[in-house]
Amino acid sequence: MAVQQKKRPSTQFQVQDTVNKAEHYYRNNARIINIVGIVIILLIGGYFGYKYLYLAPREGKAQAMIFKAQQYFQKDSLRLALEGDGNNYGYLQVMQRYGGTKVGKLAALSAGICYVRLGEYQKGIDLLEKFHVEDRVMQPLAYGLLGDAYMELNKTGQGIAAYKKAGYYSDNDLIAPLYLMRAGLALEKAGKNKEAVAIYRQIKQKYPQSLQGHDIDKYLARAGDTE
Structure with missing residues:
Protein backbone atom coordinates (compact mmCIF):
# COMPACT_ATOMS: atom_id res chain seq x y z
CA MET A 1 0.00 0.00 0.00
CA ALA A 2 1.50 3.29 -1.07
CA VAL A 3 2.23 5.77 1.66
CA GLN A 4 0.49 9.04 1.07
CA GLN A 5 2.82 12.04 1.12
CA LYS A 6 1.75 15.09 3.03
CA LYS A 7 0.92 17.95 0.80
CA ARG A 8 3.10 21.01 1.23
CA PRO A 9 1.13 24.10 2.07
CA SER A 10 0.57 26.30 -0.92
CA THR A 11 2.57 29.53 -1.37
CA GLN A 12 -0.65 31.46 -0.90
CA PHE A 13 -1.23 29.73 2.44
CA GLN A 14 2.35 30.50 3.56
CA VAL A 15 1.98 34.17 2.70
CA GLN A 16 -1.33 34.34 4.52
CA ASP A 17 0.19 32.64 7.54
CA THR A 18 3.04 35.19 7.62
CA VAL A 19 0.58 38.06 7.37
CA ASN A 20 -1.47 36.60 10.20
CA LYS A 21 1.60 36.27 12.41
CA ALA A 22 2.64 39.83 11.63
CA GLU A 23 -0.83 41.12 12.48
CA HIS A 24 -0.83 39.10 15.68
CA TYR A 25 2.59 40.49 16.62
CA TYR A 26 1.51 44.03 15.85
CA ARG A 27 -1.68 43.68 17.93
CA ASN A 28 0.33 42.43 20.89
CA ASN A 29 3.02 45.10 20.54
CA ALA A 30 1.09 47.94 18.93
CA ARG A 31 1.65 50.38 21.78
CA ILE A 32 5.44 49.93 21.79
CA ILE A 33 5.69 50.04 17.99
CA ASN A 34 3.61 53.21 17.81
CA ILE A 35 5.61 54.89 20.56
CA VAL A 36 8.92 54.05 18.87
CA GLY A 37 7.62 55.34 15.55
CA ILE A 38 6.39 58.56 17.09
CA VAL A 39 9.70 59.09 18.91
CA ILE A 40 11.67 58.64 15.67
CA ILE A 41 9.40 61.10 13.86
CA LEU A 42 9.72 63.60 16.70
CA LEU A 43 13.50 63.28 16.78
CA ILE A 44 13.83 63.84 13.05
CA GLY A 45 11.36 66.70 13.08
CA GLY A 46 12.93 68.13 16.21
CA TYR A 47 16.41 68.14 14.68
CA PHE A 48 15.34 69.99 11.55
CA GLY A 49 13.09 72.29 13.54
CA TYR A 50 15.91 73.10 15.95
CA LYS A 51 18.38 73.70 13.12
CA TYR A 52 16.23 75.77 10.77
CA LEU A 53 13.50 77.27 12.96
CA TYR A 54 15.52 77.89 16.12
CA LEU A 55 19.27 78.02 15.45
CA ALA A 56 19.21 79.86 12.12
CA PRO A 57 17.12 82.82 13.38
CA ARG A 58 19.22 82.96 16.57
CA GLU A 59 22.42 83.16 14.54
CA GLY A 60 20.98 86.14 12.68
CA LYS A 61 19.94 87.88 15.89
CA ALA A 62 23.31 87.18 17.50
CA GLN A 63 25.11 88.56 14.45
CA ALA A 64 23.16 91.81 14.69
CA MET A 65 23.75 91.95 18.45
CA ILE A 66 27.53 91.52 18.21
CA PHE A 67 28.06 94.08 15.44
CA LYS A 68 28.80 97.09 17.64
CA ALA A 69 31.02 95.08 19.97
CA GLN A 70 33.14 94.07 16.98
CA GLN A 71 33.51 97.71 15.98
CA TYR A 72 34.66 98.66 19.48
CA PHE A 73 37.10 95.74 19.48
CA GLN A 74 38.64 96.87 16.19
CA LYS A 75 39.09 100.36 17.66
CA GLY A 119 45.12 92.64 32.47
CA GLU A 120 42.19 90.89 34.16
CA TYR A 121 43.89 87.54 33.82
CA GLN A 122 41.89 85.47 36.27
CA LYS A 123 38.61 86.55 34.69
CA GLY A 124 40.05 85.55 31.34
CA ILE A 125 41.08 82.17 32.73
CA ASP A 126 37.68 81.53 34.30
CA LEU A 127 36.02 82.19 30.95
CA LEU A 128 38.48 80.42 28.68
CA GLU A 129 38.68 77.27 30.80
CA LYS A 130 35.02 76.68 29.91
CA PHE A 131 35.51 77.38 26.22
CA HIS A 132 35.33 74.23 24.10
CA VAL A 133 34.54 74.13 20.38
CA GLU A 134 35.43 71.75 17.58
CA ASP A 135 37.28 74.38 15.59
CA ARG A 136 40.88 74.19 14.36
CA VAL A 137 41.44 77.93 14.82
CA MET A 138 39.24 79.13 17.68
CA GLN A 139 40.08 76.35 20.14
CA PRO A 140 43.88 76.58 19.91
CA LEU A 141 43.63 80.37 20.18
CA ALA A 142 41.65 79.90 23.40
CA TYR A 143 44.30 77.53 24.76
CA GLY A 144 47.02 79.99 23.75
CA LEU A 145 45.26 82.84 25.55
CA LEU A 146 45.01 80.64 28.63
CA GLY A 147 48.76 80.12 28.42
CA ASP A 148 49.36 83.88 28.23
CA ALA A 149 47.11 84.52 31.24
CA TYR A 150 48.72 81.80 33.35
CA MET A 151 52.20 83.06 32.52
CA GLU A 152 51.22 86.59 33.54
CA LEU A 153 50.15 85.19 36.91
CA ASN A 154 53.47 83.30 37.18
CA LYS A 155 51.70 79.95 36.94
CA THR A 156 54.34 78.60 34.61
CA GLY A 157 53.37 74.93 34.75
CA GLN A 158 49.78 75.66 33.78
CA GLY A 159 50.99 78.08 31.13
CA ILE A 160 53.21 75.41 29.56
CA ALA A 161 50.35 72.89 29.55
CA ALA A 162 48.01 75.38 27.86
CA TYR A 163 50.62 76.34 25.23
CA LYS A 164 51.19 72.67 24.42
CA LYS A 165 47.45 72.13 23.98
CA ALA A 166 47.38 75.10 21.60
CA GLY A 167 50.42 73.93 19.66
CA TYR A 168 49.33 70.33 19.28
CA TYR A 169 45.61 70.92 18.67
CA SER A 170 46.03 71.18 14.89
CA ASP A 171 48.70 71.49 12.23
CA ASN A 172 47.82 75.09 11.42
CA ASP A 173 51.08 76.55 10.05
CA LEU A 174 50.53 79.89 11.79
CA ILE A 175 49.07 78.90 15.15
CA ALA A 176 50.91 75.64 15.93
CA PRO A 177 54.52 76.94 15.70
CA LEU A 178 53.57 80.17 17.49
CA TYR A 179 52.36 78.38 20.60
CA LEU A 180 54.95 75.62 20.47
CA MET A 181 57.56 78.38 20.57
CA ARG A 182 55.87 79.94 23.59
CA ALA A 183 55.82 76.52 25.24
CA GLY A 184 59.56 76.22 24.59
CA LEU A 185 60.28 79.65 26.01
CA ALA A 186 58.17 78.89 29.09
CA LEU A 187 60.04 75.61 29.55
CA GLU A 188 63.34 77.50 29.42
CA LYS A 189 61.99 79.90 32.04
CA ALA A 190 61.15 76.91 34.22
CA GLY A 191 64.69 75.57 33.80
CA LYS A 192 63.53 72.61 31.72
CA ASN A 193 65.92 73.12 28.83
CA LYS A 194 65.89 69.50 27.70
CA GLU A 195 62.12 69.66 27.17
CA ALA A 196 62.49 73.03 25.48
CA VAL A 197 65.00 71.55 23.03
CA ALA A 198 62.53 68.78 22.17
CA ILE A 199 59.86 71.38 21.37
CA TYR A 200 62.26 73.48 19.29
CA ARG A 201 63.29 70.43 17.29
CA GLN A 202 59.65 69.76 16.47
CA ILE A 203 59.31 73.30 15.16
CA LYS A 204 62.43 72.87 13.05
CA GLN A 205 61.19 69.59 11.62
CA LYS A 206 57.52 70.35 11.03
CA TYR A 207 57.41 74.12 10.51
CA PRO A 208 60.76 75.18 9.00
CA GLN A 209 59.12 77.87 6.84
CA SER A 210 57.25 79.50 9.70
CA LEU A 211 58.39 82.72 11.34
CA GLN A 212 59.49 80.73 14.37
CA GLY A 213 61.23 78.12 12.23
CA HIS A 214 63.53 80.66 10.56
CA ASP A 215 65.34 81.47 13.82
CA ILE A 216 64.91 78.16 15.60
CA ASP A 217 68.63 77.23 15.51
CA LYS A 218 69.36 80.20 17.72
CA TYR A 219 66.94 78.97 20.37
CA LEU A 220 68.21 75.40 20.08
CA ALA A 221 71.76 76.60 20.76
CA ARG A 222 70.64 78.76 23.68
CA ALA A 223 68.76 75.86 25.26
CA GLY A 224 71.90 73.70 25.02
CA ASP A 225 71.14 71.46 22.04
CA THR A 226 74.25 69.38 21.39
CA GLU A 227 73.18 67.74 18.13
Whole structure:
Protein backbone atom coordinates (compact mmCIF):
# COMPACT_ATOMS: atom_id res chain seq x y z
CA MET A 1 0.00 0.00 0.00
CA ALA A 2 1.50 3.29 -1.07
CA VAL A 3 2.23 5.77 1.66
CA GLN A 4 0.49 9.04 1.07
CA GLN A 5 2.82 12.04 1.12
CA LYS A 6 1.75 15.09 3.03
CA LYS A 7 0.92 17.95 0.80
CA ARG A 8 3.10 21.01 1.23
CA PRO A 9 1.13 24.10 2.07
CA SER A 10 0.57 26.30 -0.92
CA THR A 11 2.57 29.53 -1.37
CA GLN A 12 -0.65 31.46 -0.90
CA PHE A 13 -1.23 29.73 2.44
CA GLN A 14 2.35 30.50 3.56
CA VAL A 15 1.98 34.17 2.70
CA GLN A 16 -1.33 34.34 4.52
CA ASP A 17 0.19 32.64 7.54
CA THR A 18 3.04 35.19 7.62
CA VAL A 19 0.58 38.06 7.37
CA ASN A 20 -1.47 36.60 10.20
CA LYS A 21 1.60 36.27 12.41
CA ALA A 22 2.64 39.83 11.63
CA GLU A 23 -0.83 41.12 12.48
CA HIS A 24 -0.83 39.10 15.68
CA TYR A 25 2.59 40.49 16.62
CA TYR A 26 1.51 44.03 15.85
CA ARG A 27 -1.68 43.68 17.93
CA ASN A 28 0.33 42.43 20.89
CA ASN A 29 3.02 45.10 20.54
CA ALA A 30 1.09 47.94 18.93
CA ARG A 31 1.65 50.38 21.78
CA ILE A 32 5.44 49.93 21.79
CA ILE A 33 5.69 50.04 17.99
CA ASN A 34 3.61 53.21 17.81
CA ILE A 35 5.61 54.89 20.56
CA VAL A 36 8.92 54.05 18.87
CA GLY A 37 7.62 55.34 15.55
CA ILE A 38 6.39 58.56 17.09
CA VAL A 39 9.70 59.09 18.91
CA ILE A 40 11.67 58.64 15.67
CA ILE A 41 9.40 61.10 13.86
CA LEU A 42 9.72 63.60 16.70
CA LEU A 43 13.50 63.28 16.78
CA ILE A 44 13.83 63.84 13.05
CA GLY A 45 11.36 66.70 13.08
CA GLY A 46 12.93 68.13 16.21
CA TYR A 47 16.41 68.14 14.68
CA PHE A 48 15.34 69.99 11.55
CA GLY A 49 13.09 72.29 13.54
CA TYR A 50 15.91 73.10 15.95
CA LYS A 51 18.38 73.70 13.12
CA TYR A 52 16.23 75.77 10.77
CA LEU A 53 13.50 77.27 12.96
CA TYR A 54 15.52 77.89 16.12
CA LEU A 55 19.27 78.02 15.45
CA ALA A 56 19.21 79.86 12.12
CA PRO A 57 17.12 82.82 13.38
CA ARG A 58 19.22 82.96 16.57
CA GLU A 59 22.42 83.16 14.54
CA GLY A 60 20.98 86.14 12.68
CA LYS A 61 19.94 87.88 15.89
CA ALA A 62 23.31 87.18 17.50
CA GLN A 63 25.11 88.56 14.45
CA ALA A 64 23.16 91.81 14.69
CA MET A 65 23.75 91.95 18.45
CA ILE A 66 27.53 91.52 18.21
CA PHE A 67 28.06 94.08 15.44
CA LYS A 68 28.80 97.09 17.64
CA ALA A 69 31.02 95.08 19.97
CA GLN A 70 33.14 94.07 16.98
CA GLN A 71 33.51 97.71 15.98
CA TYR A 72 34.66 98.66 19.48
CA PHE A 73 37.10 95.74 19.48
CA GLN A 74 38.64 96.87 16.19
CA LYS A 75 39.09 100.36 17.66
CA ASP A 76 40.78 98.84 20.73
CA SER A 77 37.95 100.06 22.97
CA LEU A 78 38.09 96.78 24.86
CA ARG A 79 35.91 97.67 27.84
CA LEU A 80 33.09 98.84 25.57
CA ALA A 81 33.52 95.76 23.38
CA LEU A 82 33.29 93.60 26.47
CA GLU A 83 30.45 95.24 28.39
CA GLY A 84 28.61 97.39 25.85
CA ASP A 85 27.93 101.12 25.95
CA GLY A 86 24.46 101.23 27.48
CA ASN A 87 22.75 101.35 24.11
CA ASN A 88 24.58 98.50 22.38
CA TYR A 89 25.46 95.07 23.70
CA GLY A 90 28.96 93.85 24.46
CA TYR A 91 30.49 90.41 24.10
CA LEU A 92 29.33 89.33 27.56
CA GLN A 93 25.66 89.94 26.76
CA VAL A 94 25.93 88.21 23.37
CA MET A 95 27.65 85.24 24.98
CA GLN A 96 25.05 84.93 27.72
CA ARG A 97 22.04 85.25 25.44
CA TYR A 98 23.28 83.30 22.40
CA GLY A 99 25.96 81.05 23.84
CA GLY A 100 24.86 78.02 21.81
CA THR A 101 25.34 79.75 18.47
CA LYS A 102 28.54 80.15 16.46
CA VAL A 103 28.38 83.89 17.01
CA GLY A 104 27.91 83.34 20.74
CA LYS A 105 31.04 81.19 20.86
CA LEU A 106 32.97 83.85 18.96
CA ALA A 107 31.75 86.36 21.55
CA ALA A 108 33.04 84.14 24.36
CA LEU A 109 36.49 83.87 22.79
CA SER A 110 36.56 87.63 22.09
CA ALA A 111 35.56 88.34 25.68
CA GLY A 112 38.49 86.20 26.82
CA ILE A 113 40.83 88.20 24.59
CA CYS A 114 39.50 91.44 26.08
CA TYR A 115 40.02 90.28 29.66
CA VAL A 116 43.60 89.16 28.99
CA ARG A 117 44.48 92.37 27.15
CA LEU A 118 42.91 94.44 29.95
CA GLY A 119 45.12 92.64 32.47
CA GLU A 120 42.19 90.89 34.16
CA TYR A 121 43.89 87.54 33.82
CA GLN A 122 41.89 85.47 36.27
CA LYS A 123 38.61 86.55 34.69
CA GLY A 124 40.05 85.55 31.34
CA ILE A 125 41.08 82.17 32.73
CA ASP A 126 37.68 81.53 34.30
CA LEU A 127 36.02 82.19 30.95
CA LEU A 128 38.48 80.42 28.68
CA GLU A 129 38.68 77.27 30.80
CA LYS A 130 35.02 76.68 29.91
CA PHE A 131 35.51 77.38 26.22
CA HIS A 132 35.33 74.23 24.10
CA VAL A 133 34.54 74.13 20.38
CA GLU A 134 35.43 71.75 17.58
CA ASP A 135 37.28 74.38 15.59
CA ARG A 136 40.88 74.19 14.36
CA VAL A 137 41.44 77.93 14.82
CA MET A 138 39.24 79.13 17.68
CA GLN A 139 40.08 76.35 20.14
CA PRO A 140 43.88 76.58 19.91
CA LEU A 141 43.63 80.37 20.18
CA ALA A 142 41.65 79.90 23.40
CA TYR A 143 44.30 77.53 24.76
CA GLY A 144 47.02 79.99 23.75
CA LEU A 145 45.26 82.84 25.55
CA LEU A 146 45.01 80.64 28.63
CA GLY A 147 48.76 80.12 28.42
CA ASP A 148 49.36 83.88 28.23
CA ALA A 149 47.11 84.52 31.24
CA TYR A 150 48.72 81.80 33.35
CA MET A 151 52.20 83.06 32.52
CA GLU A 152 51.22 86.59 33.54
CA LEU A 153 50.15 85.19 36.91
CA ASN A 154 53.47 83.30 37.18
CA LYS A 155 51.70 79.95 36.94
CA THR A 156 54.34 78.60 34.61
CA GLY A 157 53.37 74.93 34.75
CA GLN A 158 49.78 75.66 33.78
CA GLY A 159 50.99 78.08 31.13
CA ILE A 160 53.21 75.41 29.56
CA ALA A 161 50.35 72.89 29.55
CA ALA A 162 48.01 75.38 27.86
CA TYR A 163 50.62 76.34 25.23
CA LYS A 164 51.19 72.67 24.42
CA LYS A 165 47.45 72.13 23.98
CA ALA A 166 47.38 75.10 21.60
CA GLY A 167 50.42 73.93 19.66
CA TYR A 168 49.33 70.33 19.28
CA TYR A 169 45.61 70.92 18.67
CA SER A 170 46.03 71.18 14.89
CA ASP A 171 48.70 71.49 12.23
CA ASN A 172 47.82 75.09 11.42
CA ASP A 173 51.08 76.55 10.05
CA LEU A 174 50.53 79.89 11.79
CA ILE A 175 49.07 78.90 15.15
CA ALA A 176 50.91 75.64 15.93
CA PRO A 177 54.52 76.94 15.70
CA LEU A 178 53.57 80.17 17.49
CA TYR A 179 52.36 78.38 20.60
CA LEU A 180 54.95 75.62 20.47
CA MET A 181 57.56 78.38 20.57
CA ARG A 182 55.87 79.94 23.59
CA ALA A 183 55.82 76.52 25.24
CA GLY A 184 59.56 76.22 24.59
CA LEU A 185 60.28 79.65 26.01
CA ALA A 186 58.17 78.89 29.09
CA LEU A 187 60.04 75.61 29.55
CA GLU A 188 63.34 77.50 29.42
CA LYS A 189 61.99 79.90 32.04
CA ALA A 190 61.15 76.91 34.22
CA GLY A 191 64.69 75.57 33.80
CA LYS A 192 63.53 72.61 31.72
CA ASN A 193 65.92 73.12 28.83
CA LYS A 194 65.89 69.50 27.70
CA GLU A 195 62.12 69.66 27.17
CA ALA A 196 62.49 73.03 25.48
CA VAL A 197 65.00 71.55 23.03
CA ALA A 198 62.53 68.78 22.17
CA ILE A 199 59.86 71.38 21.37
CA TYR A 200 62.26 73.48 19.29
CA ARG A 201 63.29 70.43 17.29
CA GLN A 202 59.65 69.76 16.47
CA ILE A 203 59.31 73.30 15.16
CA LYS A 204 62.43 72.87 13.05
CA GLN A 205 61.19 69.59 11.62
CA LYS A 206 57.52 70.35 11.03
CA TYR A 207 57.41 74.12 10.51
CA PRO A 208 60.76 75.18 9.00
CA GLN A 209 59.12 77.87 6.84
CA SER A 210 57.25 79.50 9.70
CA LEU A 211 58.39 82.72 11.34
CA GLN A 212 59.49 80.73 14.37
CA GLY A 213 61.23 78.12 12.23
CA HIS A 214 63.53 80.66 10.56
CA ASP A 215 65.34 81.47 13.82
CA ILE A 216 64.91 78.16 15.60
CA ASP A 217 68.63 77.23 15.51
CA LYS A 218 69.36 80.20 17.72
CA TYR A 219 66.94 78.97 20.37
CA LEU A 220 68.21 75.40 20.08
CA ALA A 221 71.76 76.60 20.76
CA ARG A 222 70.64 78.76 23.68
CA ALA A 223 68.76 75.86 25.26
CA GLY A 224 71.90 73.70 25.02
CA ASP A 225 71.14 71.46 22.04
CA THR A 226 74.25 69.38 21.39
CA GLU A 227 73.18 67.74 18.13
